[in-house]
Amino acid sequence: MTQDQPFGSTPTESFTHTSGGITDVIATRATLRESMVAVARSAVSAIPASDGVGVTLMAGSAVVMTAGSADFVMDVDAVQYGLDEGPCLTAVAEGRTLSTGTLGRGETRWPRFTAGAAALGVRSVASFPLVLHDEVIGSINAYAFADDAFDGVSVDAGERFAATAAIAVNHAQLLATTELLQTQLRHTLTDRGVIESAVGVLMFRGDLDDAQAHDHLRRVAELHPDLDLAAVAQVIVSDAVVWAGNARQHNFPEAPQPDPE
């Protein structure tokens, strides 16, 4: 490490340990959310009387992700999932379509949700579970500002839409998980590669075998508990690269010169 280069900032030619992988992880979730928003917007057209539609992805009883066709949809969903009470959760738990009629008028199953939805102007809800192979993976939630908005035609249309949407949402989720896994594996291998290259540097410089070099790397890392092993390895590799550059600049004869070819 040279004095004029801040610790940990030495460039190493696309050979850097990564702590930025989480950005890619977030990006894969963003892609999934975009797909779910597209499904929600299609549902508004497909389900008569709906003013807005939300799509919820679940794992068991846990909400994994929500997306909506409009801001007010996200607000209503937030009320529902914040209270852990509402027609969507009931539809998912029971695995069947649930249409509310007019909230607050004869519909008394979810009093806290009803109050929250009314504050947002929502008077009717229809929830359609997304089912694949008898497993509920989420729901489509249609909201309307009108009283008793969802009749049999709306429910039939919603159920048909949900059957197709379940496949689309599952495929989007599968793709997002695939991209998440490849991102995680790629970044893990990048860090592992930096560590192993640092082991190689130490093997050569210290005349060590691989186990000794690895032990040495671990001992160095223990001196810097605020850094992870890959970050310490990165410093060692970067230092070696800088050293090689200095050696070449000063024409040290021992330093092998690269083949001009």
Place this chain on the structure above:
Amino acid sequence: MTFSAISAVLAADLHELLSELSVAQFDLPSSAAVLRRDLRLAVRSALGFSLTVRGPLQLPVTLHVVDAPLHRDHVASSLRLPLGPTAADTAGTTVAFYADRPGALVDLAADLTAALRLPLTAAELDGPLPTEVISSGVVGLADFTVVSRAVGVLIAQGLTVAEARTALASPDDGHSLVPAACDVLTNARGSTPPSPTRPFRSTDLPSEDQQ
């Protein structure tokens, strides 16, 4: 989701891969198990998947997640897709899905290629399968380790990262990549290091109060 959701062999391989790394946000076992679940939901006859990423010098490392060891004749349908084909750092990354029912992966191929904005021809349906049995686990880590260490040795000998990779990819003696890397490691010990401008010391790393 825990390690128990995937096979013991795969869990052990991933544990080895992740050991000493602090990429805690990267829960590979859970992600592998979730993808296996998502695949089973998408295609009932799915048997598992293989995800291949490329390390230095395009060296493949493959994560296999299958319910049971797969012989070629168990697989009636397969789908292989490139991931991130335009980004240099993901070049060569592919995922392959397997199913035991012919045609089971056609709909998935159409949806995924559309989502990835790939031409349908980019999806390889029912292409050639590996001749060897596919078992859950991580394949290619040992070679990855050898090559990564050899790159480190060559850097310590004065090469840049790019030069080190080039030297391994085109060894003078005609060896292929991994044997060439093994040679580098074999010869690494006992060499006299070039005279440094200053000797490497672990104390080169700054103490906490210097940061």
